[in-house]
Amino acid sequence: MSTTRQTIRLYWQHTKAHKLLFLAGTIGAVLAVIIQDIVPPFIVAKVFNVLQNTYSSGDHLAFSDLSGYIVAFVAFMLAGVVLWRVQVICVWLFEIKVLRDIANRVFNFLQHQGYRFHSNRFGGALVTQTNRFINSYEDLMDDFIWSIVTGITAVVSSVIFLLFVSKAYAFILLFITATYLLIIYRRARGQIPYNRKEASRQSEQTAALADAITNINAISTFAAEKYEFRRFAQASQRKYEASRNLMRYGMKTEIMSHSMTATINIVAVVSGVLAITTFNAPVGVLVLAVAYTQAITGRLWQFGRVIRNINKALGDAADMTEILQLEAEIKDPKQPKELKITDGSIKFDQVRFGYDNAKNGAILSNFSLDIPGGQRVGLVGHSGGGKTTITKLILRLLDIQDGSLSIDGVDIRDVAQTDLRSHVAYVPQEPLLFHRSIAENIAYGKPCSKKPEVERAAKLAHAHEFIKDLPSGYDTLVGERGVKLSGGQRQRVAIARAMLKNAPILVLDEATSALDSESEKLIQDALWKLMEGRTAIVIAHRLSTIQRMDRIIVLDEGKIAEQGTHKELLETEGTYAKLWAHQSGGFLEE
Secondary structure, eight states: OOOHHHHHHHHHHHHHTHHHHHHHHHHHHHHIIIIIIIIHHHHHHHHHHHHHHHHTTTTOOOOGGGHEEEEEHHHHHHHHHHHOOOHHHHHHHHHHHHHHHHHHHHHHHHHTSOHHHHTSOOOOHHHHHHHHHHHHHHHHHHHHHIIIIIHHHHHHHHHHHHHOOHHHHHHHHHHHHHHHHHHHHHHHHHHHHHHHHHHHHHHHHHHHHHHHHHHHHHHTTTTOOHHHHHHHHHHHHHHHHHHHHHHHHHHHHHHHHHHHHHHHHHHHHHHHHHOOOHHHHOOHHHHHHHHHHHHHHHHHHHHHHHHHHHHHHHHHHHOOOOHSSSSSSSSOOOOOBOOOOOOOOOEEEEEEEEEOOOOSSOOOOEEEEEEOOOOOEEEEETTTTSSSHHHHTTTTTOOEEEEEETTTTGGGBBOOHHHHHHEEEESSOOOOOOSBHHHHHHHHTTTTTTTHHHHHHHHHHTTTHHTSSSSSSGGGGEEEEETSOOOOOOHHHHHHHHHHHHHHHHEEEEEETTSSSHHHHHHHHHHHHHHHHHHEEOOSSSGTTTTTSSSEEEEEEEEEEEEEOOOHHHHHTSHHHHHHTTTTBBOOOO
């Protein structure tokens, strides 16, 4: 199925959900056009015929003789005004409901996509594509109801009314209109690739802008303004070229459309005059011919604009339409089991996992690891050894490709993702905070928590010390991604959030790496309290962080090279002992 058809199908799904308002708006537009645009000129034509006949016969005509026509004219015009207002309200209500539904659908889809989906895309581009997809529906519906429906109604009604006056002219007008529409339609289809290219280039430009703005500090500190400007200028140039090509094609179509509508109006006037002077047709024929033809050509002129708008809207919606067709990489089972943590044991059994772009095969191959419930385990090893991959597999941000991974004997693939993650408190190496207050960020671990609970968690994480000194305290907004806070402050807020969650399984991926030695010592005491009675997996390059763990596992190229307590591993004088000996300032040298 083409992207255009997929877009229309998606939009139609949401339209059907509010079909009564949709039908009211559509039928209302049809009736309003007939009542206000078609019938009044017919009444005026009748008046002119009466005037012509009266003055031709030399009879006297009083205003009262035409009062019936006047009353009818006024009544239809006023009825049209009322009907248009009701129709607009129906369409307005209909559109804002559908736009709400579409926005919710896209948001829900995006937040349920996996780790790799978002890793491979710019957040700014996704925001732009989402907004375009939403706005395109409104543009398409506006053009459909207020241009296409009204245009078709005007053409069909005009031809029907003209049949009662001049069948010949009615068929001529119908033929010319059909020819015009066919030509413009074929031109419009040829314009679709240009619209898609422009929309794609616009997304690239937005992505380049978002990438630069997000990393503005890196640009400044590396004095890379000129380099980034050249990079953005290349994206904007590609956008310019796509827009220019679209403009050229559109201008050719516009010239063709304008020439044809002008020709149709000329034909209408000439035909009407000939009908009166040569065939003794009533003056009303000229009135109707000119009035209806101008109404139709006005709609036809709009039709060219409507086609351009439709092509642009479909082009803008195309990127998100294609995204919405993607299947989620990580799927929940149709009938998920309920995960009830009683012990918190974690078991990797012959697990295999590799990234798609990995040059050296699998990161983990036939990997087995049994962590008893309540055990505190430290993972160490050089970068690329599989430490962070293990944490992502436990959270099911990535799916294993072979073997099994279970918690308390339940394969995590048999459990709903939200159920699984609700039992795990996770602190990543680079915690990203919401552009919300500090209190809201901490309470994210337990949304229903009260202020005293938030403050207690902050005190345990030693975040209260700096929060109380901020201008607005816990109500201070942290900025996008928490940029108003230092790295250590962000880390402490993230740790407080994990403490508040109070989950039976704790995963810390370099959770204290951004802290100074004094802060780390304070927080380690809090973390030890947090680990009590919980299964804890801690990744650290700073080996002093994990020397008190129940078990330390040394990973090397996805395999367990050594394991044991800190003391046992030092006594073996193996890899861990060498790493410990090569510590510099408490960090593992890479």
